[in-house]
Amino acid sequence: MKCLLVLVLLAAACWAQEEVLPLAEPCDPEACQLPACRCSGTDIPGGFAPRDTPQFVLLTFDHGVNVVNIETYRNLIYNRLNSNGCPAGTTYYINHEYTDYTIVNELYNQGLEIALHSVSHQTPDTYWKEATYDDMKLEFGDQRLQMSHFANIPIDAIKGLRIPFLQMAGNASFQVIADYGLEYDCSMPTVNQINPGLWPYTLDYASTQDCVIPECPTASIPGVWVLPMVSWVDLDGFTCSMVDSCFSVPSLTDEDAWFEFTVTNFERHYTGNRSPFGFYVHEWYIASYPAIYRALARFLDMVNNLPDAFMVNSAEVIDWVKDPVPVNEYKSRPCRTWTPTTCPRQSCGPLTSDHNEWGAFWMQICNTCPNTYPWLGNPLGE
Ligand SMILES: *[C@@H]1O[C@H](CO)[C@@H](O)[C@H](O)[C@H]1NC(C)=O
Numbered sequence: 411m412k413c414l415l416v417l418v419l420l421a422a423a424c425w426a427q428e429e430v431l432p433l434a435e436p437c438d439p440e441a442c443q444l445p446a447c448r449c450s451g452t453d454i455p456g457g458f459a460p461r462d463t464p465q466f467v468l469l470t471f472d473h474g475v476n477v478v479n480i481e482t483y484r485n486l487i488y489n490r491l492n493s494n495g496c497p498a499g500t501t502y503y504i505n506h507e508y509t510d511y512t513i514v515n516e517l518y519n520q521g522l523e524i525a526l527h528s529v530s531h532q533t534p535d536t537y538w539k540e541a542t543y544d545d546m547k548l549e550f551g552d553q554r555l556q557m558s559h560f561a562n563i564p565i566d567a568i569k570g571l572r573i574p575f576l577q578m579a580g581n582a583s584f585q586v587i588a589d590y591g592l593e594y595d596c597s598m599p600t601v602n603q604i605n606p607g608l609w610p611y612t613l614d615y616a617s618t619q620d621c622v623i624p625e626c627p628t629a630s631i632p633g634v635w636v637l638p639m640v641s642w643v644d645l646d647g648f649t650c651s652m653v654d655s656c657f658s659v660p661s662l663t664d665e666d667a668w669f670e671f672t673v674t675n676f677e678r679h680y681t682g683n684r685s686p687f688g689f690y691v692h693e694w695y696i697a698s699y700p701a702i703y704r705a706l707a708r709f710l711d712m713v714n715n716l717p718d719a720f721m722v723n724s725a726e727v728i729d730w731v732k733d734p735v736p737v738n739e740y741k742s743r744p745c746r747t748w749t750p751t752t753c754p755r756q757s758c759g760p761l762t763s764d765h766n767e768w769g770a771f772w773m774q775i776c777n778t779c780p781n782t783y784p785w786l787g788n789p790l791g792e
């Protein structure tokens with residue numbers, strides 16, 4: 411009788427603990443099949459030859475969107491078409507602070523992708539390294555709701571995230587992706603699998619990706635996609651995952667050299683296994699250096715004139731990988747669609763906040779004003 415009681419107590423104790431995830435096993439290509447599962451690797455989805463594979467180009471911007479940076483996006487991105495006549499895509503990894511949600515609504519209504527970059531984006535980066543599942547839930551699970559609410563966009567349109575400083579916290583953020591209706595992560599650089607480049611894969615099985623900023627996920631988290639950030643190579647042969655973090659770069663005023671630098675990195679993908687090519691950057695960088703802006707615009711013009719390269723939203727790459735079709739078929743498909751939404755504009759403030767008792771905050775939103783400044787644990791400012 412005594413033994414039984416001990417057993418019951420033990421079982422209760424285990425039950426109360428956080429669920430322990432199964433360790434990911436080496437990938438079994440027989441069991442791991444598209445569209446739900448893909449082993450990590452440089453093989454082209456669908457088994458196509460490179461010439462039959464669309465070359466996706468991902469231009470992404472991190473941080474708040476607001477009146478300071480929207481002009482760059484309007485000038486550089488709006489009205490830009492791929493060679494198949496479909497609007498060019500870009501993805502915005504947006505954090506809450508300094509974000510004007512009426513502008514998020516505008517980007518969404520241009521058919522561009524809204525993704526998450528956390529509520530707090532706080533320093534130091536050790537906060538992210540040590541973040542638990544609960545922290546990541548507050549930063550990303552809640553942010554999905556917050557973004558959808560204040561920008562008045564469908565919650566299902568928000569699929570991806572990028573962790574601040576690309577600082578992995580093991581399994582935690584990926585579990586949040588699985589539990590809160592998200593689909594993919596785009597925070598994990600690879601420097602080992604750049605030529606040929608690593609294609610997106612799921613975390614059902616153990617990943618072969620190098621872990622540049624540990625800890626990386628090692629649990630099996632079925633159905634969660636990793637869109638690897640395939641690094642660039644700088645002029646001295648060192649790798650960099652964000653363009654504005656490359657060390658040895660052309661002169662910041664030399665447009666031609668920047669165009670060359672970009673094309674050289676692009677060609678590693680385009681003449682290789684056509685893994686998605688990323689131009690991952692912060693808006694301030696291209697706004698501060700007009701020569702780099704012009705070089706990027708020229709590069710995008712070049713891409714838009716190639717019959718087999720496409721500037722798309724990051725989520726569209728995941729869609730293609732799930733259901734790969736050869737480039738000729740891809741080109742003739744209908745363009746992406748989205749449900750247009752309105753923005754009942756409100757200017758709210760001054761709002762007080764628990765996280766900063768001295769601050770008075772203002773928000774531009776598409777909804778009714780919150781009672782307090784939204785922050786961790788109170789994403790809607792109730
Ligand atoms: C991720 O989960 C696996 C499997 O439960 C575990 O072995 C590993 O320690 C976890 N990683 C971190 C950083 O918590």
Ligand SMILES: [Zn+2]
Pocket residue numbers: 472473527531574575
């Ligand atoms: Zn950031």
